[in-house]
Structure formats: C-alpha cells, structure tokens
Amino acid sequence: MTTFEQQVAGGDHGIAGAASAVQQRARVIxxxxxxxTAAHAQFVRSPRNVRRKPADRSELKALVRSQGQxxxxxxxxEIIDGVATGKLVVDAGDGRWQVxxxxxAEGALPVDFQILYLLVSEAEAVVVGLAENLGRAQLHPADLCEGMLELAHAGRGVADIALIFGVPELTVRQRLKLAHxxxxLFALYRDDRITYEQLAALAVSDDHAAQQAAxxxxxxxxxxxxxxxxLLTAHALPLRDDPVMRYVGLKAYRAAGGLLTHDLLSEDxxxxxxxxxxxDSLAQAKLEKLAKRLGRxxxxxxxxxxxADAAMLAAYGRVRKQRLAPTxxxxxxxxxxxxxxxxLERRADGEGDEDGAIARQLADIDIAQGRIRMALERPDPDDMALAGVLLTVGEDGKACLLRGLIRPxxxxRLRKEEKAAAKPRGPHSERLTHVxxxxxxxxxxxxxxxKPEVALLVLAHRLISAVFLDTHAAGGAVQLEVRAPSLPEAAQSGPAWDRWQAQREALLAALPxxxxxxxxxxxQRQPRAVIDDYLAFCLSCGVNGLRDGGHGADGGDGEAGDEVAALARVVGLDMHAWWQPTARNYFSHVSKGRMxxxxxxxxxxxxxxxxxxMRKEAAAEAAERAVAGTGWLPEVLAGAAG
Structure with a gap:
C-alpha cells in the first residue's frame, strides 16, 4: 500500500493511528x-465480518489444538424481524470459531466444547471487531473502508465515525466514497487487481453501471x-478551470438549480x-445585458x-485599416x-545608461511615434458598415469584447464585393508572374x-528615408538588411543571372x-573603384522586385511598384538586353490562346x-520563332523596357 493510499485510508495517522483510536473505543465498550459460553452450533458467522480477505489460519489451528481457546x-x-433467534452472531474472532x-469435525475437540464469548450490542459489534482485527494481521485498506460503511449503516454519523477512528471527517467521507x-470493482481492489488511484478515479461517479462500463x-x-x-466526467466540466463558471459565479449557478459533483478523492x-x-445560458444572459449597453x-x-474558441473566431473577418498620408x-x-x-542612443553609447533614464525616454518616444502612426490609420468605411462586436468570456473569467468583427x-458578401471591384485577372499565372x-x-x-554611382545614390535614398522620413526598408525596392529575396529556381538562368554570378565569384576570390x-x-588599401564594385554588388543583393503583386496576377500594389519602377528608370534598365521570350521560359507556361x-x-x-x-509544345516553339527580334515583352516586364 502506497504512502498516499495510507494517508487517505487513515488521514495523517494511517492504519496505526486508526487502530489506536478504535482499540481505545473498543476497550470502553x-x-x-x-x-x-456456548456450544459451536449456537454461533453463526456475521455477514458483516470486517475482514473479507481470507487469512492463513494454520498456526491458529495448531495453537487451539494444543492449548485450547x-x-x-x-x-x-441475532434478531430477525424484531425477534431474538437464540443464536449468537460472531463479530470478532471468526477465525477462532472456524478452527x-x-x-x-476432526474429533480433536468434543461436540459440546464450550466457547468463551463477550456479548455486546449490534451497534457496538463493528467497532469491537475492527479493534480486534487491527491488532492482528494488517487489514487491507478495503476492510477499513467497509468497516466505516458498516458503522454508517448502523446509524453512526460522519462525525461519530471520525471520532471512533481518530481521523478528520473528510477522511471518513473519502473512505465511504470508495466503499460505494x-x-x-471493489472486490478487484481487495484482491490488489485495481490500484488505489484507479479506484479513486472510478469513485468520481456514483453510477455503478457507468463505473463498470468505463x-x-x-x-x-x-x-x-x-x-x-x-470517461466518467465526459458530460461535465471541471469546476476549478472553467472561466465561464468564474464569470457567472458559483452562487448564481447554484441559485439557478445547478448541481456539482465533488471529487472528494482528488488531492485538491x-x-x-x-x-x-x-x-452557459446564465453566461449568455449576463453577456446580453452587457451588449445592450453597447448600443450607443x-x-x-x-x-x-x-x-468562443479559436476555430470559431477564425471564421470572423476583421475590419481592415486604411493608411493615411501624414500631414x-x-x-x-x-x-x-x-x-x-x-x-539619446548616441548618448547611451558614449555615457552608458546605468539608471535606465535614457531607456525610459526612448520608450516614451516609441509610444509617441506609435500614437501618431495609429492616428494615420482609419477603419475601412465599407468594412465598418458590416462590423459588429462579439461578447464572450476570456480565459481570465471576465467579459471580453471583440470589436470590429465581420460575421462569416x-x-x-464582402468577398463578393471585393471580387466585383477587383481588376480582371491577367494572362499569367501567379507562378509565371513571380518568375x-x-x-x-x-x-x-x-x-x-x-553603375556604382547609382548604387551610392540608392543607398543614400534608403538611409535618408529610414532616418528622416520614418519609413521602413523591408517594404521598399532595396532592403537595407541585405537579405537577398528567395528567387524561384526557374529564374536562375539567363544573361542577368550569369552576369551577377560571374561578378560574385570574381569579388569573392579577391577577398583576403x-x-x-x-x-x-x-x-583601406584598395582604390575607390574596387570599393565601388563591392558596394554596387552588395547593394544589388538587396534588390527586391518581387513585391509588386496586386489584385490580379500582373497587378501592382502602388508604393512598392512605384519604387521598383523608379529604380529601373535610374539604372536605365532595358529588359530587352536581359530577357527574351522563349518556349521554355514563357510560352510553355501560358495557354495556346495567350500564345x-x-x-x-x-x-x-x-x-x-x-x-x-498545333499541339501546345509545337505551338510554343512556333510562337518563339514568330516573336524573335520583335522586341515584344509581357506586361509585367514592359514597364522596364527602357
């Protein structure tokens, strides 16, 4: 028997403490x-004998054979229907009576052998029986549980049973819960085929059929x-962890007729x-009262x-924001x-910031900048015409108001309106447009x-924009972080790719x-021309012309597309020098109608x-031959044709 099992079986005293308390009460009785004295035939065995698990009586039998009782x-x-039968019910000493x-029967003792006994009341019998058995071989925890149950059946209250055993009343309730x-299943526990923890889990329900089925x-x-x-609490919710219960309140739930199942055998x-x-209906009513106050x-x-779980909330839309130009x-x-x-940052770098004053000032500046940026955003008017507020219960057990949601x-309906207002889809797939x-x-x-001089100009443009205009490099045509965008494998060929790779290898080989x-x-030892070459190459690694998508496969998104076009004009980009449509890089990826x-x-x-x-493959090759030398470019590249 585990330590935890002993504590639950007998409070902090365990079986030893229970034995001491019960034996003291038995001595008084x-x-x-x-x-x-009476003959063996005058006794009958008690159906409530406390020790249910058979014990070895061979030594006891040898002792009685040699020395008597x-x-x-x-x-x-024994009283049946209020009438004494003349029989004596053996409440303690069942083993001695049986041997x-x-x-x-073996002839070792005479038939009229007189057996010594002490007569007590039926209500006292269970206590005395427990006391004697506790003083002999150790009882199984199941015997203690059923002993308490017998006292309860005899009319003893929880407080009285707790006093008899010298344990807290909660321990008595726990034992009685196990005994029920x-x-x-309880017989399996007695035979050590069910652990205490398993029995305690089964006791969470009072339904025997459900226990057996589980x-x-x-x-x-x-x-x-x-x-x-x-399995046994699938229909119920945990009391301690349920935020809706914290929101409604246990008192209100009980006042409405709500019931609880207490798990007396859990550690908490x-x-x-x-x-x-x-x-949930009580929470619904409480939230609806709050919703009425939101009408204004x-x-x-x-x-x-x-x-409202994450899956439910994911079905709702959110009001989009419109970015306003700063005044x-x-x-x-x-x-x-x-x-x-x-x-402040320069000051912190030079003087340090031991007391954190500079950090606090920087935090205040960040908050002020955030407020201005928030003022430059406004909800989309079309979305606001459909938006509402969902009231739910948060994990903290308080009302949570989710404003600006759009119902599924x-x-x-909003998607249909967007689709109707969207630009028509271009002739290219998203994959081809990306390439x-x-x-x-x-x-x-x-x-x-x-053009190193242009690279220097572009670098200055990005630095000035970031420092003075409070714009972010990640969304522009050049990324200051020099994180080269991932280019599709299909684009990693052609004159531009070859030129860039050759320059990379040459510059890498020259590094110390x-x-x-x-x-x-x-x-420090290199001429300006060498440094310009490295500056131009490194800056080119950050060029990102991929962020040019919009409503359609060939559309533009305004600011990002404008920056790409501006960069193309500055460098004098002529795509005719770098790309020609072929069957492999273009025509095999579009429809025959597009060809x-x-x-x-x-x-x-x-x-x-x-x-x-023609078949599509033959048509693609024919289209390549037909447009060769014409200077034709697809729309997505035509703006950079020079």
Missing part, C-alpha cells in the same frame, strides 16, 4: 460487555486514472459542473457567445522624435553592378583571409492563326 469471541444476539469447528464503488471498455494498459476519470478537492448548458457605440450588430505637422513630429531618439455570412519579376530583379542587379578585421585593413494573342501583337493575326491547329 468491552468493559461493560457480558461474558458467557485462549481468547474469547465478540458476539451480539474450533474444524477441530470438532461498484461491488465487483473499466470494461478499456484494455488493461489504457486504464490510467486520468483516462477513467475523463476538485469537482465538476453537472449542467454545462445551464451555466453604433455597431451594425452585437452577439453573445460565452465559449506636414505629423511628419515634422515624426522627424523630431526620430532625431531625439538618435541623439457578411464576410462572404518574370525575378528576372526583372536579376536584371536590376546586373545593371547596378556597372582573416575575417572582418583583416577585411577592414584590406579595404496566339502575343504573336498577333508582335507580328500579325495571319502569323498567329496556324498555332490554333
């Missing part, structure tokens, strides 16, 4: 008992206590909510949902804040390699060994007509 039995008069019977588990429905290796408890005295539907906020709708005053404020932040049905933009990126890189320290010394359209644009409808009867 026996001091007033009546002593007598050395200790009396404890009995009470005397065996010895009489389905008899077949046990029988699992294989032996699946009968973990937690698994059994989950946890319990379960028996009527989750009632609890002017939302299109309001709804209460006590339990001259706001722009000036942002520049002043950026200058103050830069001055309205979200579908073409990658080719443009490579061409911009290759052009920058030959020895890391960053050696590099600085090496750079005919391109050939007609580049040459004439007469040359496009034969393609209709």
């Amino acid at each position: 026996l001091a007033h008992a009546t002593i007598g 050395l200790q009396n039995l404890i009995c009470h008069e 005397i019977g065996e010895l009489i 588990v389905a008899p077949a 046990w029988d429905g699992l294989s032996p290796w699946e009968r973990q206590p937690a698994r059994l408890r989950r 005295g946890d319990g379960y909510i028996d009527n989750p539907a009632l609890l 906020e002017g939302w299109h709708w309001s709804a209460a949902q006590p339990r 001259p005053e706001q722009l000036a404020q942002l520049q002043q804040l950026a200058q103050r932040a830069a001055a 049905q309205d979200k579908a 073409l933009r990658a080719q443009r990126t490579l061409a911009l890189r290759a052009e920058l390699l030959a 060994q020895g890391g960053a320290v050696a590099l600085m010394a090496w750079l 005919m359209e391109v050939v007609a644009q580049a040459t004439s409808a007469a040359q496009a007509a034969p393609l209709e009867a």
Whole structure:
C-alpha cells in the first residue's frame, strides 16, 4: 500500500493511528460487555465480518489444538424481524470459531466444547471487531473502508465515525466514497487487481453501471486514472478551470438549480459542473445585458457567445485599416522624435545608461511615434458598415469584447464585393508572374553592378528615408538588411543571372583571409573603384522586385511598384538586353490562346492563326520563332523596357 493510499485510508495517522483510536473505543465498550459460553452450533458467522480477505489460519489451528481457546469471541444476539433467534452472531474472532469447528469435525475437540464469548450490542459489534482485527494481521485498506460503511449503516454519523477512528471527517467521507464503488470493482481492489488511484478515479461517479462500463471498455494498459476519470466526467466540466463558471459565479449557478459533483478523492478537492448548458445560458444572459449597453457605440450588430474558441473566431473577418498620408505637422513630429531618439542612443553609447533614464525616454518616444502612426490609420468605411462586436468570456473569467468583427455570412458578401471591384485577372499565372519579376530583379542587379554611382545614390535614398522620413526598408525596392529575396529556381538562368554570378565569384576570390578585421585593413588599401564594385554588388543583393503583386496576377500594389519602377528608370534598365521570350521560359507556361494573342501583337493575326491547329509544345516553339527580334515583352516586364 502506497504512502498516499495510507494517508487517505487513515488521514495523517494511517492504519496505526486508526487502530489506536478504535482499540481505545473498543476497550470502553468491552468493559461493560457480558461474558458467557456456548456450544459451536449456537454461533453463526456475521455477514458483516470486517475482514473479507481470507487469512492463513494454520498456526491458529495448531495453537487451539494444543492449548485450547485462549481468547474469547465478540458476539451480539441475532434478531430477525424484531425477534431474538437464540443464536449468537460472531463479530470478532471468526477465525477462532472456524478452527474450533474444524477441530470438532476432526474429533480433536468434543461436540459440546464450550466457547468463551463477550456479548455486546449490534451497534457496538463493528467497532469491537475492527479493534480486534487491527491488532492482528494488517487489514487491507478495503476492510477499513467497509468497516466505516458498516458503522454508517448502523446509524453512526460522519462525525461519530471520525471520532471512533481518530481521523478528520473528510477522511471518513473519502473512505465511504470508495466503499460505494461498484461491488465487483471493489472486490478487484481487495484482491490488489485495481490500484488505489484507479479506484479513486472510478469513485468520481456514483453510477455503478457507468463505473463498470468505463473499466470494461478499456484494455488493461489504457486504464490510467486520468483516462477513467475523463470517461466518467465526459458530460461535465471541471469546476476549478472553467472561466465561464468564474464569470457567472458559483452562487448564481447554484441559485439557478445547478448541481456539482465533488471529487472528494482528488488531492485538491476538485469537482465538476453537472449542467454545462445551464451555466452557459446564465453566461449568455449576463453577456446580453452587457451588449445592450453597447448600443450607443453604433455597431451594425452585437452577439453573445460565452465559449468562443479559436476555430470559431477564425471564421470572423476583421475590419481592415486604411493608411493615411501624414500631414506636414505629423511628419515634422515624426522627424523630431526620430532625431531625439538618435541623439539619446548616441548618448547611451558614449555615457552608458546605468539608471535606465535614457531607456525610459526612448520608450516614451516609441509610444509617441506609435500614437501618431495609429492616428494615420482609419477603419475601412465599407468594412465598418458590416462590423459588429462579439461578447464572450476570456480565459481570465471576465467579459471580453471583440470589436470590429465581420460575421462569416457578411464576410462572404464582402468577398463578393471585393471580387466585383477587383481588376480582371491577367494572362499569367501567379507562378509565371513571380518568375518574370525575378528576372526583372536579376536584371536590376546586373545593371547596378556597372553603375556604382547609382548604387551610392540608392543607398543614400534608403538611409535618408529610414532616418528622416520614418519609413521602413523591408517594404521598399532595396532592403537595407541585405537579405537577398528567395528567387524561384526557374529564374536562375539567363544573361542577368550569369552576369551577377560571374561578378560574385570574381569579388569573392579577391577577398583576403582573416575575417572582418583583416577585411577592414584590406579595404583601406584598395582604390575607390574596387570599393565601388563591392558596394554596387552588395547593394544589388538587396534588390527586391518581387513585391509588386496586386489584385490580379500582373497587378501592382502602388508604393512598392512605384519604387521598383523608379529604380529601373535610374539604372536605365532595358529588359530587352536581359530577357527574351522563349518556349521554355514563357510560352510553355501560358495557354495556346495567350500564345496566339502575343504573336498577333508582335507580328500579325495571319502569323498567329496556324498555332490554333498545333499541339501546345509545337505551338510554343512556333510562337518563339514568330516573336524573335520583335522586341515584344509581357506586361509585367514592359514597364522596364527602357
């Protein structure tokens, strides 16, 4: 028996403490008992004998055979339907009575052998029987549980039983709870085929059929206590961890007729909510009262949902934000804040910031910048016409108001409106458009390699934008972090790619060994032209012409597309020098109808007509031949044609 099992079986005293308390009470009872003798046939065995697990009586039998009865039995008069039968019920000493019977049957003792006994009342019999058995071989914990149950059946209250055993009343309730588990399962516990933890898990329910079904429905290796408890409480909610219960309040739930199942055998005295539907309805009513007070906020709708999980919330849309251009005053404020932040950072680098004063000032500046940026955002008016507020219960057990949501049905309507207002889909798939933009990126890189003066200009542009205009490099045509965008494998070929790779290999081969320290010394010895080459190459690595998507596959998104176009103009990009449409890089990736359209644009409808009867592969090759030398470029590249 585990230490925890002993503590639950007998409080902090364990079985030894229970034995001491029960034996003390038994001594008081026996001091007033009546002593007598009777023949073996006058006794009957008690159906409530405390020790249910058979014990080895061979030594006891040998002792009685050689020395006779050395200790009396404890009995009470048998009364059936209020009438004494003349029989004596053996409440303690059942083993001695049985071995005397065996010895009489074997002829070792006479038939009229007189057996010594003490007579007590039926109510006192269980206490005296427990006291005697506790003084002999150690009882099984199941015997203690059933002993308490017998006292309860005899009319003893929890407080009286706790006093008899010298344990807290909670321990008595726990023992009685265990004793009420389905008899077949309790018998397995007595035979040590069920652990205490498993029995405690089964006791969370009072339904014997459910207990047996939970046990029988699992294989032996699946009968973990937690698994059994989950099966028996599947209809209920944990009391301690439920945020809706904290929101409604236990008092309000009980006042509405809600019931709880207390798990007396859990280490923290946890319990379960028996009527989750009632609890949720109380939370719903409470949230709806709160929703009425939100009417003045002017939302299109309001709804209460006590339990809103992540999957449910994911079905709702969110009101989009529109970015406003800063006013001259706001722009000036942002520049002043950026200058103050830069001055504080320089001061911290030089003087340090032991007391954290500079860090606090920088935090205040960051908050001020955030407020200005928030002022430059406003909800989309079309979205706001559909938006509402959802009231739910948060994990902290408090009301949570989720404003600016768009219901799933309205979200579908919004998508239809967006689709109707969207630009028509271009002739290229998203994949092909991505590859073409990658080719443009490579061409911009290759052009920058030959124009260090432009690279320096672009670098200055990005630095000034970041420091003075409070814009971020990650969204522009050049990334200051020099994180080269991932280009699709299909774009990693052609003149621009070859030019860029050749320059990379040449510059890499010229670098000194020895890391960053050696590099600085090496750079100081190089002429300006060499440094310009490295500057142009490194800056070109950050060129990103991929961020040019919009509503359609060939669309533009405004600011990012404008920066790419501006960079193309500065470097004098002419895509004719870097890319020509072929069957492999273009025509095999578009429809036959698109091939005919391109050939007609580049040459004439007469040359496009034969393609209709060809297989796609042959048509792609014919289209390549037809447009060769015409200077035709797809729309996504035509703006960079020079």
